[in-house]
Amino acid sequence: MKELLFLKPVFKEMIWGGTRLKVDFHYEIPSNNTGECWAISAHQNGDCEIINGFYKGYTLSKLWSEHRDIFGNVNQEVFPLLVKIIDAKDDLSIQVHPDDTYAKENEDGSLGKTECWYILDCDEDAEIVIGHNANSKDELREMIGKNAWTDLIRILPIKKGDFFQIEPGTVHAIKKGTLILETQQNSDITYRLYDYGRLQNGKPRELHLSKSVDVIRCPHVDKQANHEKLEYPNATKEHLVTCPYYTVYKIEIYGKQEFTQDKPFTLISIIEGSGEIDGIPIHKGDHFIIPSDYGTYQLTGNLQLIASYI
Numbered sequence: 001m002k003e004l005l006f007l008k009p010v011f012k013e014m015i016w017g018g019t020r021l022k023v024d025f026h027y028e029i030p031s032n033n034t035g036e037c038w039a040i041s042a043h044q045n046g047d048c049e050i051i052n053g054f055y056k057g058y059t060l061s062k063l064w065s066e067h068r069d070i071f072g073n074v075n076q077e078v079f080p081l082l083v084k085i086i087d088a089k090d091d092l093s094i095q096v097h098p099d100d101t102y103a104k105e106n107e108d109g110s111l112g113k114t115e116c117w118y119i120l121d122c123d124e125d126a127e128i129v130i131g132h133n134a135n136s137k138d139e140l141r142e143m144i145g146k147n148a149w150t151d152l153i154r155i156l157p158i159k160k161g162d163f164f165q166i167e168p169g170t171v172h173a174i175k176k177g178t179l180i181l182e183t184q185q186n187s188d189i190t191y192r193l194y195d196y197g198r199l200q201n202g203k204p205r206e207l208h209l210s211k212s213v214d215v216i217r218c219p220h221v222d223k224q225a226n227h228e229k230l231e232y233p234n235a236t237k238e239h240l241v242t243c244p245y246y247t248v249y250k251i252e253i254y255g256k257q258e259f260t261q262d263k264p265f266t267l268i269s270i271i272e273g274s275g276e277i278d279g280i281p282i283h284k285g286d287h288f289i290i291p292s293d294y295g296t297y298q299l300t301g302n303l304q305l306i307a308s309y310i
Helices: 061-067 102-106 137-145 209-215
Strands: 005-009 010-018 032-041 081-088 094-096 116-124 127-132 155-157 163-166 171-176 178-185 193-194 230-232 236-241 249-262 264-275 280-283 289-292 296-307
Touching: 005 061, 010 081, 010 230, 081 264, 094 209, 094 264, 102 209, 116 236, 116 249, 127 163, 127 296, 163 236, 193 209, 193 236, 193 280, 236 289, 249 264
Parallel strands: none
Antiparallel strands: 005 289, 010 032, 032 081, 081 178, 094 171, 094 193, 116 163, 116 178, 127 155, 127 171, 230 236, 236 249, 249 296, 264 280, 264 289, 264 296
16 A cells, blocks of 8 residues: 555653653653663554554554565565664763674573664763774773773763764763664663662662673774765755664755655655654654555655655
């Protein structure tokens, strides 16, 4: 069917979460410690519901299972991507993700977790953790054993509009005062390396030191970006990343512009502004899927959006 699929987000409360999902996106959030909006997800821990059209009321996982033709008959067991908005009022734990091979062997057949971050907004002096300073696994173990976190962890300044690709095995953490859009594999596997000694319900949160050391890449190597920008009469399309799991673009619309959906499916998140897609009103905070064989579509208005596909 030539029909866009709009989704109802799932919200997650976190000890580091805040209220910006309500303030910035006007979502109805469960509490003042809401850290994550799972905006396009078919994961069992947060399965989004279709809120319009013929398939209204279906979960995304049910639609994937029963109507694969909508998604170009992609031959993958689970819906491959997950899109989140993350509000970090406080620092997240320092963590690392496994790749597919390690996750399959050690996490009951789960996918690994490759992800990327687009910085929607951040405090003026905001920072992020990407990478570490150990040259080998032995040095990594030694620095962890000595609690030499200040020497081990690599901290970078960030600004609105920055973009980071986080490969499996990369030590990383979002720090306080940061709002990001994350595109990732459909996985919820995270190994916590360090949590600043914080307590939750009077107890430290679980760390996963052995698995973290197993998967951390030594030494750390930065992923080089190729941010090619395509110019259209009334739009720009900036390539953010292509990897084996996804391609991600940022698109800005200032007027009226046609595009063609020629992928198995395309995920769209509106991150600024308002307008229309084929006459349907859209605004900041909307998330939808353009299905297979949809063909040409027209975006109108003043919009910024993140688009991704496999």
